[in-house]
Amino acid sequence: MKYNTIISGQFVSRPNRFIAQVQVDGAMQTVHVKNTGRCKELLLPGADVRLEVCDNPNRKTKYDLVAVYKPSLGWVNIDSQAPNKVVQEWLQTEGYDLVRPEYTYGGSRIDFYMEKGEEKYLLEVKGCTLEVDGIGYFPDAPTLRGVKHLHELAKAAQQGYHCAIGFVIQMEGVAEVRPNTATHPQFAEALAQARTAGVKVLFLLCRVEPDGLAITQAREWKN
Structure with missing residues (x-):
């Protein structure tokens, strides 16, 4: 997955979950x-960030914040x-006869x-962006939608589908993801129930490029 045009900036603040203030070439930009998640351990004042230049002239903001340096x-x-996007690209290389998004x-979808x-x-x-001591954690904010999806996958597994949840690790140096029990215990419970029902858990390791993201390895949670 590649972005069109990427520039650099320095994070200043995040007034709400949709926008941030970033210094770009000495000028403040909104x-x-x-990402509507918290990302509070990443978006710290002074952090280097990468912005994608938006090609829509009618949009109020001309940049999208897509990466941050930790x-x-x-x-x-x-x-x-x-x-x-990266999973769809990866699935096309995995020998499936049909790949259909948003099913x-x-x-649920x-x-x-x-x-x-x-x-x-x-x-x-x-997507996993939260890392603590070399381990990825999901979610970084409660996700009722995520719990619902796990329940649906558990039902589908019992009906003969091969089901999996894939955690795309959007950083390098992290090889596994665990449920963030402290933030959302219901998600952790639903994940355990889904695994018992036969749902696989995949860790999708990535290479973070200056202008994109690519899956490099898929590992299954076995224990």
Whole structure:
């Protein structure tokens, strides 16, 4: 997944979850934040950030904040649209006969439905940007939608679908993701129930590039 045009800036503040104040070439700019999560451990005053230049002349903000530098880790992509884009690219290389995004199952839209011969697959995608001591954690804010998706996947697994939830790790140097029990215990419970029902948990490791993101490895949570 590649961005069109990327420039650098320094984070100043985040007045609300949709916008941030960023210094670009000595001038203050109001930019769109492509992540409604908290990201409070990343978006710190003075942090180096990467901005995508928006090509829509009618938009109020001309930049999107897509990545931030964490001194202990390196660049972290925080674009909440990036995980689905890189997963779709990755799935096209995995030998499926059909890959269909935004598939309606039960009362939810699951990110991907795939077919391989007679076998049917469902994959829900979650982006991980929260790291503590080398481990990724999800979510960084409560997600009722995430809990609902896990319940749907558990039902589908019992009906014969091959189901998985894939955590796209939007940073390098992190190889696994654990549920953030302190922030949302219900998600942790739903994840455990889904695994018991046969839902696989995939860790999708990424290379964070100056102008994009790419999946480099898929690992399954076995223990």
